[in-house]
Amino acid sequence: MTTISDALSLPCGGALKNRLCKAAMTEGLADAENRATGRHVTLYRRWAEGGAGLLLTGNVQVDRRYLERAGNVVIDGKQDNARLAALAAWAEAGTAEGTHLWMQIGHAGRQTPKNIASEPVGPSDIAVALPGGRFGKPRALTGDEIRDVIARFAHMAGIAKQTGFTGVQVHAAHGYLLSEFLSPRVNIREDEWGGSVENRARLLIECVRAVRAKVGPDFPVGVKLNSADFQKGGFSFDDCLRVVELLNEEGLDLLEVSGGTYEQPRLLGVEGLEPVFEEKVQASTRARESYFFNYAVSVRKVAKMPLMVTGGFRSRAGMDEALAGGDVDVIGLGRPLCVDPNFPNKVLSGALEAAPDVEKGLRIGPGIFGPNSPIGIFKALNGFAKIGWYYEQIYKLADGDDPDLSLSGFKAFMAYDKTEAAKAKALVR
Numbered sequence: 001m002t003t004i005s006d007a008l009s010l011p012c013g014g015a016l017k018n019r020l021c022k023a024a025m026t027e028g029l030a031d032a033e034n035r036a037t038g039r040h041v042t043l044y045r046r047w048a049e050g051g052a053g054l055l056l057t058g059n060v061q062v063d064r065r066y067l068e069r070a071g072n073v074v075i076d077g078k079q080d081n082a083r084l085a086a087l088a089a090w091a092e093a094g095t096a097e098g099t100h101l102w103m104q105i106g107h108a109g110r111q112t113p114k115n116i117a118s119e120p121v122g123p124s125d126i127a128v129a130l131p132g133g134r135f136g137k138p139r140a141l142t143g144d145e146i147r148d149v150i151a152r153f154a155h156m157a158g159i160a161k162q163t164g165f166t167g168v169q170v171h172a173a174h175g176y177l178l179s180e181f182l183s184p185r186v187n188i189r190e191d192e193w194g195g196s197v198e199n200r201a202r203l204l205i206e207c208v209r210a211v212r213a214k215v216g217p218d219f220p221v222g223v224k225l226n227s228a229d230f231q232k233g234g235f236s237f238d239d240c241l242r243v244v245e246l247l248n249e250e251g252l253d254l255l256e257v258s259g260g261t262y263e264q265p266r267l268l269g270v271e272g273l274e275p276v277f278e279e280k281v282q283a284s285t286r287a288r289e290s291y292f293f294n295y296a297v298s299v300r301k302v303a304k305m306p307l308m309v310t311g312g313f314r315s316r317a318g319m320d321e322a323l324a325g326g327d328v329d330v331i332g333l334g335r336p337l338c339v340d341p342n343f344p345n346k347v348l349s350g351a352l353e354a355a356p357d358v359e360k361g362l363r364i365g366p367g368i369f370g371p372n373s374p375i376g377i378f379k380a381l382n383g384f385a386k387i388g389w390y391y392e393q394i395y396k397l398a399d400g401d402d403p404d405l406s407l408s409g410f411k412a413f414m415a416y417d418k419t420e421a422a423k424a425k426a427l428v429r
């Protein structure tokens, strides 16, 4: 029976030394020119030494006009020697100890904050429905602009390979541009990029195809895909299964299953302002703490490529159990590695059975100001506080410090709001 310690051969010919993957987590560490920095080097060396077989970078953006946050690394256009050297240093650090380091390629689409782009872009002109005015109304991309996005994905993949990253992952989850195209609720186009699931998936498939053409057959290419958006009228689990069938033809090395969007942040196991819209899937007794395991079991029946599931894994028993039946091949881990960069080594060696629960008291305030507030704006702010808490821990790791587990949710939110606004201002300037 497969355990977290076993190696995994990839279809392209490479191998991961074990079944644990540090999932993509946006670092916010780029300089004002959106270049990688020494802080990426420190952070990824720590994570590489932490024992995971695979590290995925946070989302690196293909277009500097539309970012997920101001501190994103961007690869668009010609890369001068300084930019290439910064990427190569990052790649070298993240591949220490025989660890794979894959660059996550993304376009933020309509989830670009307003302080970066007052008018972001998307498949259609439907804005993110969150209170607080953080996101502007997008405009629909033209056909030529969609072709340009595809070329940008391929360009970044080529640069990743050139600078020493050992693979790439196309980000098609969590409500960013490719995920927006997949959603019939956000994509109401009537051309070849909208309508049927095949049309909605066209941008993803063409991006993957262009990336593969750029990097050749021997280089790992993965995709992160939502099991569902968990919103009425959104990307459904049936859609997901059809997209997996289409991806089967594209020679992928790893498919990561996640779920949710900013409006419905199921990826973090939390609920948005609307009720969660959930389809029935067969329940597995081996699901334990993993949010999307039941979906992964059904995806397995369709998928020809290795499968990874991310979200909620905390215990060695839960991880081994998920691998044992052969339903998934790799376990994705996000937040536990912000709290302890050595978490993989510790569970692999048996020194630790499970990651500590650090989220219990994470909120901006009590009662109606808390995460279950009936008032939309407070519920949303608590979500940002939680993310902000992890951002602060990532900064600490990148500075060579220990995480600060005593940091309060309120303080984390204030720090998050201040830093993100200041960085966005500097970027726009």
Ligand SMILES: Cc1cc2nc3c(=O)[nH]c(=O)nc-3n(C[C@H](O)[C@H](O)[C@H](O)COP(=O)(O)O)c2cc1C
Pocket (backbone or CB within 6 Å): 023, 024, 025, 026, 027, 057, 058, 059, 104, 171, 173, 174, 224, 258, 267, 268, 310, 311, 312, 313, 332, 333, 334, 335, 336, 387, 390, 391
């Ligand atoms: C601070 C933070 C940043 C994240 N950034 C990204 C990202 O850049 N790309 C991505 O695909 N997912 C991102 N995620 C989602 C994680 O990859 C993962 O799917 C999620 O945290 C659930 O896994 P976990 O329960 O092990 O944390 C982020 C999550 C956190 C907590």
